[in-house]
Amino acid sequence: MSSPHESPLPDTADPALRSDCASCFGLCCVALPFAASADFALDKDAGTPCPNLRTDFRCGIHTRLRERGFSGCTVFDCFGAGQKVSQVTFGGRDWRGAPETARQMFEVFPVMRQLHELLWYLSEALTLPAARPVHAALRAAREKTEGLTRGGAGELAALDVPAHRDEVNALLLRTSELVRAAVPGRKKQRRGADLMGARLKGADLRGACLRGACLIAADLTGADLRTADLIGADLRDARLAGADLTGALFLTQAQIDAARGDAATALPPSLTRPAHW
Incomplete structure (x- = not known):
């Protein structure tokens, strides 16, 4: 996933870490809670579909989100977790057609999002020449994280995400120190x-x-x-x-x-x- 010109960010052509709403069952519009604020026009509990979510899992006001008071939606990024949960973890079964999957699907989505966010950072770190002293550890952490994303729904729901984040963050902090030391x-x-x-x-x-x-x-x-x-x-x-x-x-x-x-x-x-x- 490294860029051929040593870009400081992961390759944007990689679909695994980029949101693909067409392959997702509107999970960010259902699984996550909203609090009425400058970012959201209304309160919404976790697990409750946003009233703007259509039956085809598309947003009914997608082109007017900011003017309708939903600017928070325009800046959300799942790092590709939505399509991973929808198409891989649950094998393409959606929560409307298979309502028995809903509760666990909504529990797994935030976990997957955190894992994919970590994959984004780890992929970036591996493009940085100054971080070569920890590249082996970074690769191992990325492989472990990718392995966790392939777990079953039950495994993902039970995952100790804070512990894994702490483990990865130590490597990312070391990466940061190595790169910034050159300034x-x-x-x-x-x-x-x-x-x-x-x-x-x-x-x-x-x-x-x-x-x-x-x-x-x-x-x-x-x-x-x-x-x-x-x-x-x-x-x-x-x-x-x-x-x-x-x-x-x-x-x-x-x-x-x-x-x-x-x-x-x-x-x-x-x-x-x-x-x-």
Whole structure:
């Protein structure tokens, strides 16, 4: 899955880690809960179909989600977990046609999503030359994670996901340290920091650790985020106009979709500039 030009992100042509809604039974629209907020227009319990979900498992307001108050749906990414659960774990049996599968299918989907997210990060880490000292361990972790995704529904539902995430995260953290060590100068350590609304316009954040940082509505206009570790960072409504995110570590499409950039925002080659920018 490595890019031939050592891209900092996994190969976007790989369908296994990309959402394929046409092969999914609308699992994100059913299995997950909604809370009425700026992201969702209504409350919805886990396991309850969204009222906008059609009988063919398509969204009835797909082209109008933002204007109808469902911007949260536009930034969700299952990393291909939806089609994996629908077509592999449950062998193409949908929860409407086989209602006895519904409860377990909805339990398994969030587990599969976390495993596929880890596969995305592990695949990216394996493209990074600076991480070669841990490539063997990363490959082993990816093989183990892929093996877990092939388990039966009962095995997946019973999986200790936090324990597995901790195991993988240790490798991803080491990967981040190895890559960022090549950036000259002192790197900012803002892991898990509350930077909501922070004024970071033009900031030099090269090689910074922003893992899990809250950057909601932060002003990152023109900021240099090259080789910054952004795994788990909340970029909702963050202003990225003119920012340089080339080479940013563990950045996902969902994070970019949730932010506000412009034509001058420099993105990694494997991410797509959102249409609403």
